[in-house]
Amino acid sequence: MNQEKQKIVIVGGVAGGASVAARARRLAEDAEIIMLERGPDVSFANCGLPYHVGGEIEDRDALAVQTPAKLKALLNLDVRTGSEVVNVQPAEKSVTVRTLEGEYELSYDKLVLAPGASPLRPPLAGIDDARVLTLRNLQDMDRLIDHVAQLDHVTIIGAGFIGLEVAEQLVHIGKKVTVVELQEQVLPLLDGEMTKGIEETMLANGVELILGDGIASFDPQANELVVKLNSGKEVRTELALLSIGVRPESELAANAGLELGPRGHIRVNDYMQTSDANIYAVGDVIESANPLSADAAGSDAYNAVPLGGPANRQGRTAADHIVLGEKAQAYPGTIGTAIVRVFDQAAGITGLSEKRLSQLGVDFKSVLVHADHHAGYYPGAERLTVKIMWDPESGRLLGGEAYGKEGVDKRLDVLATALRGKLTIDDLTHLELAYAPPFGSAKDPVNIAGFAAGNVMAGHVKTLASIPTDESVQIVDVRPAAMAAARPVANAINIPMVELRSRLGELDVNRPVATICVIGKTSYMAARVLSQNGFDAASIMGGVTQAL
Missing domain, CATH: 3.50.50.60 (FAD/NAD(P)-binding domain)
Known part of the structure; x- marks a missing residue:
């Protein structure tokens, strides 16, 4: 272990920065560890914010994971809230800190950047209206709760994870909700066929979904906010919540000459070091090697995954390398x-x-x-x-x-x-x-x-992701007759699986066949029967549950 006493300055708290501080203290009791946070809260559970909006998490204080006083008592950390780092001087190994009282210079042996990411606010007309909100911290949450208490209708822009969590919680407290998403599906990170059940349950719970349409502008009126979409459609609402993604807060790194990725994230190595060996970075602000795409694509692929779990583990890696040096274990990348x-x-x-x-x-x-x-x-x-x-x-x-x-x-x-x-x-x-x-x-x-x-x-079966539209393909529905009649598949021949072997003569062996059932299991069995009887057969994955 490196026994030399170090001065570690950490910019930002929450998951990544707080993890660095806690781990570094456990490894080095004599290290001087200073955490600088520009806001009032140094460590809070941002993933829990939507659930306090809807009342599932009743106690607001439960979201404030640690306070400066607790961190001082427990870990002997020097936590300075209301302290914004406005400049980094790598050559001098110092940062410039701005507070209400003025600015001062703070030296470091090792610097850790954990400023996180901020919600995207594109330069659209009307977006600066007070009724266009985002949700990033406890203050944003308080502001949202105060607003919705007086309102009936909220429009959420973006159908990602946070947008859908907030939509659910607002419905729980009796609000009418419209969700607008630029992509043709909710949860754009997933493949489209995997989101149908989510869309159906949202509609069943009264959420209006507008998919495949983006925001053109906001038109603030006296008693309402008009959300204008690219299609020309207008949504009349009382409040809009932007949930369209985040951008890394990497201006400090850029101004310090650190290497950034193509989307502005700080690029780090396997030990969370930036292009300056004395400066580390963790959390939503960074991009690191993706162990899946790098291997699969045969290139040095990087990814940015703004989630609390990776941020915590990155913080641990950075602290280990700061204190233990070459004995630290490398960060294996984030799979997401x-x-x-x-x-x-x-x-x-x-x-x-x-x-x-x-x-x-x-x-x-x-x-x-x-x-x-x-x-x-x-x-x-x-x-x-x-x-x-x-x-x-x-x-x-x-x-x-x-x-x-x-x-x-x-x-x-x-x-x-x-x-x-x-x-x-x-x-x-x-x-x-x-x-x-x-x-x-x-x-x-x-x-x-x-x-x-x-x-x-093994070549035992060919699969299809959807029902073929090619008229030369024979579509064989192998569900029981009553089930097939209740929910028919267009242009399909119904031959129940139990009758298939005795009715092969009804099919043209010179034309391809696509089999379909309820969930894809029986159609696989049917495709096996057909292929072993000379047919070019494929099974439709997921059956009518997925295809219709």
């Missing part, structure tokens, strides 16, 4: 794991989506399966959808997504661990996951996804 609850549904992602892999030009395969979240014969089983992407050469898992009412977090956690461990689709089939009827099945949905992927890799 996120989940959201929206009313009675949950959806999430880990690793790379199909969309992202396509953007990167990476060769991949994917499957989508439906299964019960625990044993189907045990009361309360709920449908769970899992999608996985993998490298067709090595079989290594590249990404996973899930949605449903129950068990989504458990499967995402398993897939995230598999990604970190560089497991393959074959490994997924052999995972021994906790099983008892109230908790899971003998074949967990993750196992089933592995089985389905293995069938594709």
Whole structure:
């Protein structure tokens, strides 16, 4: 261990900066550790902000994780709130701090930048109106609560994770909510077919969804705010909440001459060091190597993941390297794991989506399966959808997504661990996951996804993501007749699976066949029967549950 006493200055608190300070103190009791925070709160649970807006978290103080007094008493930290760093002088190893009393210079041995990211506010007409809010800190939350208490209707701009959390919470307290999203789906990080259940439950709970349309401007009126969209449509509301993403607050780094990525994030190495070895950076302001895209694309791909979990681990890595030097473990990169609850549904992602892999030009395969979240014969089983992407050469898992009412977090956690461990689709089939009827099945949905992927890799089945529109393809609905009649598939021939072998003569062996069922399992069996009888057959993934 490096025994030399160090002066560590940390710019910013919350997850990343506070993690650096706490870990550094545990490793070095004699280090001088100074935290500088421009706001009044040095450590708060920003992921919990929407839930206090809706009253699920009743106590506001529960969100203020630590106060300067507590940090002083517990960790002997010198925490200075209301202290904004306005300049960094790398050559002099000092920073300029601005307070209400004036400015002063503060020297450092090691500097850690953790200023975070701020909500995007594009330069649109009317956007500076007091009724156009964002949600980043406790003060933003208080302002939002004060406003909505007097209002009936709120428009949320952006259908990402935070936007949907706030939408849910506002509905819980009796507000009418409109959500506007530029993309054609909610939760743009996920693949479109994985968000249908979320959209349906939002509509069922009275949320108005406007998808595929962006914000052109805001027109403030005396008693309302008119949100004008690119399509020409107007939304008349009382308050707008911007939730369209964040930008890294990297101006200090830029002015100090530190290397930045193409989107303005501070670029760091595996130990959170910037291009200046004495300056570290952690949290939402940085980009670091993506262990998935870098390997898959064969390039030094970087990503920025503004989440609390990675920020905490990055802070630990930075503190370890500051104190322990070469004995510190390298940060392995961020794969990106996120989940959201929206009313009675949950959806999430880990690793790379199909969309992202396509953007990167990476060769991949994917499957989508439906299964019960625990044993189907045990009361309360709920449908769970899992999608996985993998490298067709090595079989290594590249990404996973899930949605449903129950068990989504458990499967995402398993897939995230598999990604970190560089497991393959074959490994997924052999995972021994906790099983008892109230908790899971003998074949967990993750196992089933592995089985389905293995069938594709082995050439046992060809899959289709949607119902073919090519008229030369014979679409065979293998559901029972009554089920097929109740929810028919256009242009399909209904041949129930139990009758398929005896009715092969009704199909043209010289034309391709696409089979479909409820969730994709029976159609796989049908495709196997057909392919072994000379047909060019493929199964439609997810069945009518996904396709219709």
